[in-house]
Amino acid sequence: MNQSDHYGSTEVACIVLYSFLENSSDVAFASKLSSLKKQLLAPKQSYTAYDDGELQTDGNSFGRVEERALVADEEIFRKIGARLAVMGDKLAAEIEPSFVHNLAQQFMVENVPSQRIQHLSLAVQNVMARMPRELELEKATLLAAMVLAKKVANVVPEILQQVFNTTVNYIDQNLHDYVNNLGPEN
Secondary structure, eight states: GGGGGGGGGHHHHHHHHHHHHHHHHSSSOOHHHHHHHHHHHHOOOOOOTTTTOOOOOEEEEEEHHHHHHHHHHHHHHHHHHHOOOOOOOOTTSSSOOOHHHHHHHHHOOOOOHHHHHHHHHHHHHHHHHSTTTSOOHHHHHHHHHHHHHHHHHHHHHHHHHHHHHHHHHHHHHHHHHHHTTTTTOO
């Protein structure tokens, strides 16, 4: 069973990006990030039409095995985000502060989410032009988007949630299949 059977790609992107940001070095928005955790990564209870909350004859709640699988999958996605953070820390040093400040300004001025995604997309392309060619295209794109999110949030911590949501939407729109294949059984 593929992880996407358990999570939507947006949830996977949230977990990977949050873990990336949490494990990145040199973040000026740590307190804002911890407040996002409550909103973004709160465990979701999903009951089926057959689940009335009663214990089954074996003493387990309906669906409990699947819940354990979800927790195990989430831990794998967190580890993926942490590994990407190590790579991202190396890349972050190569991005010019003026470039990041310009992107941060665009995020603060732009009210339309699709326009913010477009600004992020152009910035990702710019960063990817400087990345090592040995990285596969999708991984490089994911890494560039997450590093830019970190850098912009460092410049303007107050817009962390906006930056986070924009980056998750960018990942979902452009890297849907790649993110869905990051899971444990792929």
